[in-house]
Amino acid sequence: MDFIPIISTLRRHRTASILIILEIAFTCAIVCNAVFVIRQRLAAMDRASGVVEDEIVRIQIAGIGKKTDPGVVTRQDLEALKAVPGVKSVAVTNMVPFGGSSWNTSVSTIPDDPHAPINVATYMGSRDLIETLGAKIIAGRDFNPEEYIEYTGGGSNVRIPSILITKGVAERMFPGETNVVGKNLYVWGKDPSTIVGVIDTLARPNDFQGPVGFTYALVMPLDVDFTVGGNYLIRCDPTRKAEVLAAAEAALKKVDPVRLVMKRQTFAEVRKDHFTEDRAMAWILGIVSISLLVITALGVVGLASFWVQQRTRQIGVRRALGATRGDILRYFQTENFILATAGIILGMLLAFGINLWLMGKYQVDRLPAEFLPIGAGMLWFLGQVAVLGPALRAAAIPPAIATRSV
Amino acid sequence: MIGYYLDLALRSLKRNMSLTVLMILAIGFGVGASMTMVTVMHVLAKDPIPEKSKVLHYVQLDPRPLRGYVPGDEPLEQITRRDAETLVREHRADGQAIMTGGNATIVPSRANLDPFNIDARWTSTEFFTMFDVPFLKGAPWSAQDDANHNRVAVITKELAEKLFGSTDVVGFPIRVETTEMRIVGVLDTWNPIPHFFDLMTEAYGQGEQLYVPFTTSLDLSLDHNGSTNCWDSKHDDPKALDAPCEWMQMWVELDSDAKLDAYHDFLSSYWAEQVRTGHYERPVNIRLRNVTDYLDYNKVIPSDAKLGTVVALGFLIVCLVNTIGLLLTKFLRRSAEIGVRRALGASKGSIFMQLLVEAGMIGLVGGLFGLGLAALGLWAIRHGASAYGHLAHLDMAMLAATFVLAVVSSILAGLLPAWRGCQVTPALQLKSH
Numbered sequence: 001m002d003f004i005p006i007i008s009t010l011r012r013h014r015t016a017s018i019l020i021i022l023e024i025a026f027t028c029a030i031v032c033n034a035v036f037v038i039r040q041r042l043a044a045m046d047r048a049s050g051v052v053e054d055e056i057v058r059i060q061i062a063g064i065g066k067k068t069d070p071g072v073v074t075r076q077d078l079e080a081l082k083a084v085p086g087v088k089s090v091a092v093t094n095m096v097p098f099g100g101s102s103w104n105t106s107v108s109t110i111p112d113d114p115h116a117p118i119n120v121a122t123y124m125g126s127r128d129l130i131e132t133l134g135a136k137i138i139a140g141r142d143f144n145p146e147e148y149i150e151y152t153g154g155g156s157n158v159r160i161p162s163i164l165i166t167k168g169v170a171e172r173m174f175p176g177e178t179n180v181v182g183k184n185l186y187v188w189g190k191d192p193s194t195i196v197g198v199i200d201t202l203a204r205p206n207d208f209q210g211p212v213g214f215t216y217a218l219v220m221p222l223d224v225d226f227t228v229g230g231n232y233l234i235r236c237d238p239t240r241k242a243e244v245l246a247a248a249e250a251a252l253k254k255v256d257p258v259r260l261v262m263k264r265q266t267f268a269e270v271r272k273d274h275f276t277e278d279r280a281m282a283w284i285l286g287i288v289s290i291s292l293l294v295i296t297a298l299g300v301v302g303l304a305s306f307w308v309q310q311r312t313r314q315i316g317v318r319r320a321l322g323a324t325r326g327d328i329l330r331y332f333q334t335e336n337f338i339l340a341t342a343g344i345i346l347g348m349l350l351a352f353g354i355n356l357w358l359m360g361k362y363q364v365d366r367l368p369a370e371f372l373p374i375g376a377g378m379l380w381f382l383g384q385v386a387v388l389g390p391a392l393r394a395a396a397i398p399p400a401i402a403t404r405s406v
Numbered sequence: 407m408i409g410y411y412l413d414l415a416l417r418s419l420k421r422n423m424s425l426t427v428l429m430i431l432a433i434g435f436g437v438g439a440s441m442t443m444v445t446v447m448h449v450l451a452k453d454p455i456p457e458k459s460k461v462l463h464y465v466q467l468d469p470r471p472l473r474g475y476v477p478g479d480e481p482l483e484q485i486t487r488r489d490a491e492t493l494v495r496e497h498r499a500d501g502q503a504i505m506t507g508g509n510a511t512i513v514p515s516r517a518n519l520d521p522f523n524i525d526a527r528w529t530s531t532e533f534f535t536m537f538d539v540p541f542l543k544g545a546p547w548s549a550q551d552d553a554n555h556n557r558v559a560v561i562t563k564e565l566a567e568k569l570f571g572s573t574d575v576v577g578f579p580i581r582v583e584t585t586e587m588r589i590v591g592v593l594d595t596w597n598p599i600p601h602f603f604d605l606m607t608e609a610y611g612q613g614e615q616l617y618v619p620f621t622t623s624l625d626l627s628l629d630h631n632g633s634t635n636c637w638d639s640k641h642d643d644p645k646a647l648d649a650p651c652e653w654m655q656m657w658v659e660l661d662s663d664a665k666l667d668a669y670h671d672f673l674s675s676y677w678a679e680q681v682r683t684g685h686y687e688r689p690v691n692i693r694l695r696n697v698t699d700y701l702d703y704n705k706v707i708p709s710d711a712k713l714g715t716v717v718a719l720g721f722l723i724v725c726l727v728n729t730i731g732l733l734l735t736k737f738l739r740r741s742a743e744i745g746v747r748r749a750l751g752a753s754k755g756s757i758f759m760q761l762l763v764e765a766g767m768i769g770l771v772g773g774l775f776g777l778g779l780a781a782l783g784l785w786a787i788r789h790g791a792s793a794y795g796h797l798a799h800l801d802m803a804m805l806a807a808t809f810v811l812a813v814v815s816s817i818l819a820g821l822l823p824a825w826r827g828c829q830v831t832p833a834l835q836l837k838s839h
Contacts, residue, residue, distance in 0.1 A: 015826060019731040026724045034717060064511045064521055065584030066627060114474020155642040155649070189639035260511055260521055280790045281710050288721050291435055298428050299728040306735035362709045 006335050013307070017339060020303050024343025024379060027296040029350035032375045033358065034285040036367055041278040047214065049097045050166075050201030052134030052235065053267040055088070057245050058096055059232045060263035061252060070225040071150065073256050077226060078126060080251040086240035087248075091132040093125030094229035095205045098274035101229075102205035105156070107218070109173060111186045118172055119213065120165075121204040122187075124151060124222035125233075130164070132235045133202070138167065140181035140197030143221040147196075151222035156188040160220050163193045166202050168215025170195075187218070206274075230262065241266050293378075297386040304332060304390035315394055316401030325395040332391035333384060340383035344376045351375070407756070408763065415764035418740065426768065429732050433772025433816050436725025438779025441808040443711070443718035445784060448804060449797045450610065450707045454598035455537065458659070459697035461500075462536065463666065465493065465656040466693035467677070469686050470637050481691045484606065484633070484652040487645065488685070493656060494530055498672045501536040501659030504620060505529035507607040507631035512616070513581040514569050524565065525607070525631065526616035528623035534560070534591075536659050537603065544576035544591035551590075552619045560591040560617040585626050587618065599797055600706050602697050604655050606632035609706050610794035658694070670694060708794065722815070729768070729819040737761055737827035744827060745835025757828040765820020766813060773812025780808055 010017045067073060074092055081090040095102055103124075106116035123129070130142045147162050163185065165173075170180045177183075184192035202217045209216070226232070232252070236244040245264055252259065265273075308315075315328055355367040419426040453459050467489055468481035485493075490504040508526040533539070534546035547558045559580055566573045566589075569580065579586045597613035618628070624645065634644050636651040644651040660666045673692045680686035695703060737744075744757055752760075780800060787798040800808075 015822070016731060016734055019727055019734065023724055023727045023731065026720065026727065030717065030720045030724065037713070062511060062523060064513060112473075114471075155644055156636065156639045157642050260523055262523060276790075277708075277710055277792055280787075280792050281714070283790075284714055285717060288439060288717055291439070292721060292724055295432050295435065295725060295728050298432070299731055302425060302428060302732045302735055306739060309739065358713075362713055 003334070003338065006331065006338060010335065010338065016303055016306075020299065020339050021343045021346065023296055023299050024340055024383070025347035025350055027292045028344055028347025028375055028379055029354055031289045031292055031378075032347075032351040032367065032371050033354050034289045036355070036371060037364065038282045038285050038289075040365065041282045045275040045278050045282075047203065048201050049203040049267075049271070050133075050135050050199065051097055051203075051267070053271065054238045055134065055235045056132070056267040057234050057236060057241050057248070058099070058263065058265055058267065058270060059234070059245070059248055059252065059261060061226060061230045061232065062260045062262050063227060063230075063256075064258050064260065067227060070152065070227045074126075074225040076255045077232065077252055080255050081232060081234060081248055084234075084236075084244055084247045084251055086237040086244045087234055088237070089128050089132040089235040091126045091129040091233050092224060092226055093123060093129055093231045093233055094224055095121070095123060096231050096233065096270060097133075097203040097205060098270050099205045099231070100274070102208060103229075104208065105187055107169065107173065108186050109184075111190045111192070113186065118169070118216055119209060120169055120187075121217040123202065123217060123219045124224050124228070125219075126223050129219065129233075130199075132233050134235065135202050136200040137164070137197045138200045139179065140164075140195070142197060143219075147221045148223045149221060151224050151228070153224070153228040158188060158222070159191050160188050160193045160222070162196045162221060163187060164197045164199055164219040165195055166199050166215055166217045168201075169218060170198050172216070187220070193220075293382060297382055300336065300383055300386035301390060304336065304387045305393075307335075308332070308390045308394040311394075312397055312401060315397045316399055316403075319397065319399035320402040328397070329391050329395040332387055332394055336383045336387040336391075337380065340380050344379050347379070348372055348375065407759070411760045411763040412767070414760055415767045418736075418764060419767065422736065425732060425736055429729050429736075429768050430772045430775060432725045432728045432732070433769060433812060433819075434775030434779055436722040437773060437776030437808060437812045437815070438783060440715075440718040440722040441776060441780040441804065441811065442783030442787065442798075443715040444807075445780065445800055445804045446711055446787060446794070446798050447707070447715050449599065449799070450711055450794060452599060453698065454600055454602045454701075455697060458536075458538065461659055461661050462697050463658050463660055463669075463694040464697075464700045465658060465673070466695070467673070468688050468691050469650075469680070470688060472687040475688050477689075479691070481693055482635075482652045484635070485654050485656050486652055487649065487654055488647055490654045490656050491647070493676070496672075496676075499658035499669050500661050500665065501532045502656065503530050503533040503536050504654055504656045505533060505604065506620065506623075506654045507604050507614070508618075508623060509629050509631050510582050510616060512565075512569070513583075515579075515581070516569070519569070524615045525611070525613070526618065526628070527604075527614045528618055528620040528628065528630075530620055533617070536657060537598070539596050540594040542573055542592045542594040544589070547590050547619060552621055555621040555625050556619065557585060557587040557622060558590045558619065559587040560593060561589055562593045562613075562615045563595060565615040566592045582616065582618065583626065583628065587622075593617075600701065602701055602706075603657060604632065605700075605704050605706060606655075608793060610708075610797060612796070660694075666694065708792075710792075711794070726815055726819050729816060730822055733765055733768075733820055733823035734826060737823045740827070741830045742835050744830045745832045748830065748832035754828045757830075758824050761824035761827045762817060762820050765824065766817050769813040769816025769819075772816060773809045776812050777805070777808050 078090050081087060103122045104119050105122050107118055107120045108116040127145060127148060174180045180195055180198060183195050185195060187193045204217055234244060234248055249261055249264060352367055358364040465485060466481040467485055469486055494502050494504045506528050508528050509523055510526050511521050511523050513521045530552050531546050531549050542563055551558050563573050566575050570578060573592050575589050575592060578589045580589055600609040601611060634651055634653040636644055638650040641649040643649060658669060660669050670692060674690055677686060677690045784798045784800055787795050
């Protein structure tokens with residue numbers, strides 16, 4: 001196909017050509033960035049929690065007024081929950097992965113570090129916490145029963161002899177070291193805490209520090225009572241979660257009826273709540289992207305139809321002079337290809353420009369290079385599909401039209 | 407003349423329905439999407455207390471140890487209990503209130519109502535006058551109530567209705583956790599958006615339903631909601647008077663710049679005194695931001711809402727470019743007709759007007775359609791689960807703005823095509839027929 005005559009025709013329709021190129025360019029730029037943000041959000045929503053999500057349910061409970069002996073009630077609660085049919089393991093904890101509210105502390109390799117390098121989510125819970133979460137210990141061990149200290153909340157004036165840290169914390173605090181078990185970190189107070197084990201992954205309750213902090217968590221051997229966060233985690237038979245939740249609530253009410261159930265959820269629901277905003281954003285951007293592509297396709301149809309109508313006689317003449325239907329079809333297809341290519345080139349520049357601007361303003365990464373061929377391919381395809389109808393109509397124009405006066 | 411143009415426009419639009427519908431859809435979608443997001447932004451970025459946003463100031467100090475101090479650092483986000491209690495007692499501003507978020511279980515006296523948990527605020531008496539909180543019944547508790555740690559409470563209209571089925575409940579008892587308190591006031595609807603006076607709790611939440619003197623909340627160790635940040639482990643209770651922890655907010659009302667300067671001076675001398683007595687170590691670093699500056703400083707508008715708005719405006723641009731293209735096609739298609747009108751004496755100006763009227767008409771219909779879409783979009787956002795979703799309503803200002811945007815943008819979109827349209831040379835068009 002010869003490009004020269006097509007380009008010289010487009011030159012004569014400069015305004016319309018520029019408009020359609022601009023439209024394709026803007027669409028390309030916006031859709032590329034939107035799809036990229038969607039992809040990031042979907043990846044965020046897939047983030048690992050490090051726990052056996054399918055088997056965990058959670059009940060959050062609050063007392064009415066100050067309890068005189070919350071520790072005793074908590075032990076009774078745990079016994080009652082263990083007795084519920086289908087339950088494998090139970091723990092009380094100050095917070096829940098993806099659960100929202102969090103406890104955090106700064107962590108350093110030197111005592112009283114005013115410029116501690118990282119801030120870490122601090123889990124604490126009863127003896128079976130790791131077992132109940134199903135968190136994977138990849139080095140060292142879980143706490144021994146005698147390591148636990150009773151803790152009723154309040155300050156951090158407690159000596160923590162041993163801790164479990166995540167792989168993320170280990171890699172950040174001891175880069176390049178293969179074995180961190182036995183090393184010390186300063187967490188609370190002036191005394192060091194010895195790392196007894198490394199957990200593969202344990203997600204933070206919230207995104208308080210953004211992506212850098214996603215993998216930073218540690219566990220302290222602090223045996224809390226239910227007034228510290230009030231979260232009972234129950235690991236149970238995955239097929240009996242609803243039944244276990246109902247029975248567990250009844251069991252807790254039986255131990256002490258003067259309490260309020262604040263939350264009663266499966267872990268799947270905890271996760272769903274946590275990523276609500278990301279899911280909403282992915283939906284909005286998805287709808288906008290599809291609408292943009294539809295509008296642009298319709299714009300191409302509109303313009304191509306006009307040009308076919310305007311050039312009816314010219315097409316007739318070409319047909320009379322021996323051009324085949326295929327030649328006419330290919331003419332319009334090539335024309336669209338040229339316009340789309342110009343739009344794509346401009347659009348890609350714009351896309352990377354917008355991306356740079358977004359990187360400065362919102363937590364967005366660099367647009368990966370593979371978006372270039374994918375975006376280009378998508379818009380070429382869209383243009384060809386859109387132009388097919390008008391092009392076929394053009395190809396159907398009979399040569400005789402050349403001899404007729406309009 | 408306009409009437410005739412309207413008639414012409416209507417005929418022309420009817421002649422090619424599919425193209426007309428396409429243009430209306432494009433404008434409608436663009437306007438609908440962008441107005442949905444702009445309305446959300448409009449709600450989120452509102453001044454929560456327009457009459458007083460310049461005179462209310464948020465107090466920030468820095469009692470942390472000198473170790474780790476970097477010149478130019480911001481002071482603490484909140485203040486300590488010791489500073490809060492001292493400064494409110496000193497009473498040097500036109501108004502001052504200390505506060506912290508909380509939550510409590512209410513135990514209803516009605517047999518058919520189970521205990522329930524609500525968000526609350528533990529504060530001091532001037533909170534209500536400083537923030538112009540409207541009372542339906544009763545009045546704020548007194549400074550005496552603060553001083554005596556009295557068991558008094560102010561509740562919202564909604565809570566009163568839920569508990570007693572009436573708002574006329576001043577003097578009634580209310581059971582908060584295990585303590586009985588006396589209701590002294592019932593608030594009319596009041597939920598400033600954003601929740602500017604405490605950004606440690608939800609900025610776009612449903613607000614608090616119970617207000618109790620801060621002193622009383624300490625006596626009863628009522629739960630604290632928000633952020634507690636301690637910089638030293640040597641304490642057993644973060645709420646203790648001398649705990650090295652920030653967990654409270656303090657606002658002062660300063661009615662003039664002179665008073666602002668005077669209060670700043672007062673805080674500087676307070677700071678010097680604290681250094682002298684060994685409570686403070688760092689050099690003077692005071693912030694007294696007014697409401698507007700405080701909201702800016704905290705970047706309170708969710709970045710997703712901003713990103714959404716940028717995307718929606720980009721979408722509107724594409725829709726407009728699309729409309730320009732389609733209008734151009736449409737007007738040029740009618741070159742013959744325009745040629746005849748020109749030959750019969752119509753001036754370029756009247757052709758231009760005629761074509762603009764046609765563009766405006768598309769904008770009008772597109773605007774109506776966009777309005778419907780915006781209402782639908784806001785409905786979706788309200789029923790989505792974002793934290794600020796419940797606020798997404800179309801008010802009169804936004805309704806009008808949507809309409810103006812649709813018509814103005816379609817007329818703008820019509821300018822270029824109309825100009826190109828009226829350039830048609832009559833002779834050329836007549837000849838080819």
